[in-house]
Amino acid sequence: MAHQPDQSEFRVILPEEIAWEPFPAFPTGARLAVVVGHPTQAGPYVIRVKVSGGTKLMPHKHPEDRIYTVLSGVFYIGLGYTFNGDKVNAYPPGSVIVLPGDTWHFHWAKSGEYVTQVTAIGPLGLEYHDLQDDPRHLHVNVAIDRVGHRTPPKPRVKGCQRA
Template identity: 40%
Template sequence: MEDVAVNHIRIFPIVAAATSVVVVALPADLRGEDDTMEGKVVLPDQIAWAPGPAALPPGAEAAVLYGNPGEDGLFALRLKLPAGYHIPPHTHPKPEIVTVITGTFRLGMGETADHDGARVLPAGGFLALSPGVAHFAYADDGTVIQLNSTGPWTLTYVNPDDDPRNK
């Protein structure tokens, strides 16, 4: 019985230390602190939309919420895609985390686009892709997604003729 108590005592400082690291890593507004620490809060009416990145087909709008997709480091990018929008098969060199904010987003895997074979992700849907995985996307209706990753963000089309930067 004594060994059990000793083990708990040995484990407790490790658990306490890990918990304090998690609490310190939370944003100030979740810890009840004031807004004086470095960070960023963006309300929906403060999102500044601009034409999407040149790597995407024309028609998308984009808003950088956090960081800089063109530099090293974390970033959060919102993309507003019009109805019928299509991103041909492509890859990224870094993981891509996407959340569907509004609308319907279709994600397909592989080097050949297939609208009907793409998985339908409604608002609230989430996906995480590993680096180098070929995929494609469609927006059936007006759709907003949030893309989180680490920069610099790049996109390489499977077929170079699909790249709008080559036109």
Template identity: 30%
Template sequence: MNAKLLRLTALPCLALAVAAAADTAPEHHLLASGAALKWGAPPPMLAAGAKFAVLDGDPAAKGNVTARLMMPAGYSIAPHWHPTDEHVTVLAGTLSVGMGDTLDKTHATTLKTGGYAVVPANIHHYAFTRTGATIQLHLQGPFGLTYVNPADDPSQSAKK
């Protein structure tokens, strides 16, 4: 009797899990060589000087996004937050990441090539590189970035 009840309960749960996984499964496969990436200017909310490439997804639309950001030596991103979780992998160079409302280079953690960070949604953080870095970002679109201090937003200073 208990085995029959277990089967009757487990089957609908399994069906729901499969249906949920199907909703998040990619609709296509993607194989891309690094040489094939199309690097361009970063989104307007990031300072000039970096290069940006979208590997998969649309940063302006809802859904999974994978992108890369190549930052020159001395590049920094002032304290900010995102509406969704941000996953960062350091592909080359070193990236320093700190938490809080003030860019404090003495309280940041430096990640070397292969380093990984996850910053949950709405957590105030900042990043900088002394030597240059290329990072890969995994996030949920639409991509959003809000600076703690609006005066730090390069897209706002460009409008003035």
């Protein structure tokens, strides 16, 4: 259980207590762990993000200001609403990156897995520039045909309901 900002007792969260979970807005190669607070609610929170090598988080923005601390690996981040692997900057462990809210950016685990710690004031928000890049959108609006190809859903006819 993550420590809550209003708790008055001393608390230590050890690395082995970190619970990595899939996050619906992340691609499959990324995991999130809540360390302090409730990111979905107003108030301070601390999360960790682990991204496996080669994974890209396509252009997106957050409404909240964020402070990233690189814990391990090399964190590659670029600014803008178009992914460009030539425009990412590499930050080693110990680096601190301040990202103002509503800044379009993208991440790439270009040289292997990285872990960042994000400190912010919630609620956490994440909006992709292109809905095609948002895993939440894909899970809802894309069907898989019999041979495994992604196909757009069939339009519904007004007045008809699926059985």
